[in-house]
Amino acid sequence: MSGFSKSPWIIHYDASSCNGCDIEVLACLTPIFDVERLGVVNTGNPKHADIFLVTGAVNEQSRDVIRNIYNQMPEPKVVVAVGTCAASGGIFRECYNISGGVDSVIPVDVYVPGCAARPEAIVDGVVQALGVLEQKHRDMKAAPHNTDQTLYLRAEKSDAPGILGLQKTAGQCEAEIYNNDNLPALQQTLDELQNDFDRAIYIKAVINDKIIGSVRGQVRDDTAYVSGVVVHPYYQHNKIGRRLVEEIEKSFPSAKRFEAFTGRPNVRGLQLLGQAGYSEFKTEPFTPAIVWVYLQKERK
Numbered sequence: 453m454s455g456f457s458k459s460p461w462i463i464h465y466d467a468s469s470c471n472g473c474d475i476e477v478l479a480c481l482t483p484i485f486d487v488e489r490l491g492v493v494n495t496g497n498p499k500h501a502d503i504f505l506v507t508g509a510v511n512e513q514s515r516d517v518i519r520n521i522y523n524q525m526p527e528p529k530v531v532v533a534v535g536t537c538a539a540s541g542g543i544f545r546e547c548y549n550i551s552g553g554v555d556s557v558i559p560v561d562v563y564v565p566g567c568a569a570r571p572e573a574i575v576d577g578v579v580q581a582l583g584v585l586e587q588k589h590r591d592m593k594a595a596p597h598n599t600d601q602t603l604y605l606r607a608e609k610s611d612a613p614g615i616l617g618l619q620k621t622a623g624q625c626e627a628e629i630y631n632n633d634n635l636p637a638l639q640q641t642l643d644e645l646q647n648d649f650d651r652a653i654y655i656k657a658v659i660n661d662k663i664i665g666s667v668r669g670q671v672r673d674d675t676a677y678v679s680g681v682v683v684h685p686y687y688q689h690n691k692i693g694r695r696l697v698e699e700i701e702k703s704f705p706s707a708k709r710f711e712a713f714t715g716r717p718n719v720r721g722l723q724l725l726g727q728a729g730y731s732e733f734k735t736e737p738f739t740p741a742i743v744w745v746y747l748q749k750e751r752k
Contacts, residue, residue, distance in 0.1 A: 458491045459491035459492075459493060460490070460491065460492055460493075460502045460503055460578070460581070460582055460585065461492075461493045461494075461495045461500050461501045461502050461503070462492055462493070462494055462495065462501060462502070462503045462504075462505050462578070463494075463495055463496065463497070463498050463501035463503070463504055463505070463521060463525070464477055464494065464505045464506075464507070465504070465505075465506050465507075465514075465517065465518065465521060466506075466507050466508050467506055467507065467508035467509060467510050467511070467514040467517075467518060467537075467538065467554065468508040468509055468510070468511045468513075468514055468537075468544075468550075469507045469508030469509075469535065469537055469538075470508075470537075472535070472567070472568030473507040473508070473534050473535035473537070473538070473566075473568045473569050474507055475568070476534075476568050476569055476570060476571050476574060477505065477507065477534065477571075477574060479571045480571045480574050480575055480578075481494065484571075485571045485572070485575055487574075487575050487578060490575075490578065490579070490582075492578065498520075498521045498522075498524040498525045499524050499525070499526065501525050501529070502525075502528075502529060502530065502585055503529070503530045503531075503532060503578065503581050503585065504521060504522060504525060504529060504530070504531045504532070504558075505532045505534055505578075506518065506531065506532070506533055506534065506538050506554045507534045507535050507537070507538050508535070508537050508538055509537040509538065509541045509542055509544045509545070509550050509552070509553065510541075510550065510551045510552060510553065510554060510556055510557055511547075511549045511550050511551065512549045512551070515551060515557050518554065518557050518558060519557055519558060519624070519627065522558045522624065523624055523627070523628055527588075527592060527685065527686075528585060528588035528589050528591075528592055529585075529588075530561045530562065530581045530584045530585045530588065531554065531558060531559060531560045531561050531562070532560075532561065532562045532563075532564060532577050532578065532581050533553060533554040533555065533560045533562070533563050533564065534564045534569050534574055534577065535564065535565075535566055535567060535568060535569045536565060536566065536567045537553070537567075538553055538554050539553050539554075539560075539563045539564075539565060540552065540553045541553050541556075542567065555620075556641075557620075557638075558620060558624070559617050559620045559621050561581065561584045562577050562580045562581050562584060563577075564576075564577035591662075591686060592686045601659055601660070602657050602658065602659050602664070602665075602692060602695075603657070603658045603659075604655060604656070604657055604658075604695060604696065604699045605655070605656055605658060606653065606654070606655060606656075606703070607649075607654035607655060607656040607663075607666065608649075609646055609649040611654070611656055611663060612642060612645045612646045612649065613642060614656075614662075614663040615645065615654065615656065615663060615666045616640065616642055616645050618663055618664070618665070618666060618682055618684060619637045619638070619640065619645075619666075619680070619682055620637075620638060621684060621685065622637075622682040622683060622684060622685060623635060623637040623638045623682070624638075625685055626715075626718065629717065629718055630715060630717070630718070630741070630742050631741065637680065637682070648668070651670055652668045652669060652670040653668065653669050653670065653700065653703050653704075654666055654667070654668050655667050655668075655669075655696055655699045655700045655703065657683070657687075657692050657695070657696055659687075664683065664684040664686070664687045664692070665681075665682060665683040665684065665687065665692045665693065665696055666680065666681075666682055666696070667679075667680055667681045667682075667693075667696040667697060667699070667700045668680040668700070669700040669701075669703060669704060671704045671706070671707055674706075674707060674708040674709055675707060675708075675709045675710070675711055676700075676701065676703075676704035676707035676709070676710050676711070677710075677711050677712070678697060678700055678701070678710055678711070678712040679712060679713065681693050681696055681697060681712075681721070681724065683696075688720075693724050694724060694727060694728055697712075697724070697725070697728045698728070701751075707751060708750065708751050709748060709749070709750055709751065710730070710748065710749050710750075710751070711746065711747070711748045712725050712730055712746075712747050712748075713744050713745060713746045713747065714744075714745055714747075715738065715742050715743065715744055715745065716735075716742070716743045716745050717742075722745065722747075725747050726747075728749075729749045730747035730748060730749045731747055731748065731749065732745055732746070732747050733746055733747065733748050734746045
């Protein structure tokens with residue numbers, strides 16, 4: 453891990469700021485603050501970057517660029533939102549073309565407040581990002597070895613922020629599969645997810661108090677509808693998704709039938725549901741390139 457902590461590479465993107473925060477980011481490179489003493493390298497290539505530093509509120513033009521950069525960065529990676537606009541949208545939050553802060557499109561690990569953010573605060577944010585990066589690296593290395601410690605529990609409304617962050621992290625992988633960033637899981641807001649707890653049951657997979665997987669379900673008449681199976685990229689291919697489906701089915705003992713859906717070309721999602729005993733019974737177009745596939749199974 454010493455290579456990450458001693459020489460982190462950063463890519464900086466201005467989402468739509470007034471340039472106040474951007475000037476302070478540049479000030480961090482001057483001899484007065486000298487963030488390079490931490491080994492920081494400012495790169496223009498996302499495939500070489502460890503830390504994604506974003507300034508400004510997210511608008512319709514910058515949203516796709518942010519996701520593009522984030523998707524090209526290798527794991528583990530850390531996102532730092534610099535300034536009030538990047539953290540929440542700032543004074544532009546209610547504007548017609550502003551979707552909010554950076555966390556409205558990708559997961560954010562460190563928030564640096566300020567309008568404009570002071571160079572000392574930005575440097576401190578980078579130092580905190582290094583700690584997050586180290587922890588993510590440890591988690592990624594340990595992931596294949598600690599899945600036997602996974603707990604499957606019913607989620608509470610207080611778990612909504614963690615589940616939403618997981619959805620956005622795992623959803624980036626699906627966005628690459630579908631070549632589409634407008635998937636429902638990526639568009640859902642925290643308020644929408646919290647309100648969903650009033651009518652649906654969520655099951656979470658937890659390792660060391662961290663939510664690494666989730667699934668939702670609700671029952672109507674004799675049918676339980678299962679959706680939103682997500683597993684953190686570090687923990688995929690460990691049968692956690694299959695276990696989540698089993699646990700949500702147990703939550704509806706009176707259901708005589710189960711229904712789920714995923715998209716084609718999401719081969720992994722189709723395989724997961726197929727292994728759980730689901731079979732395709734209808735399809736529905738979502739976009740010219742994506743078809744929703746509906747699957748069902750009867751309770752034995």
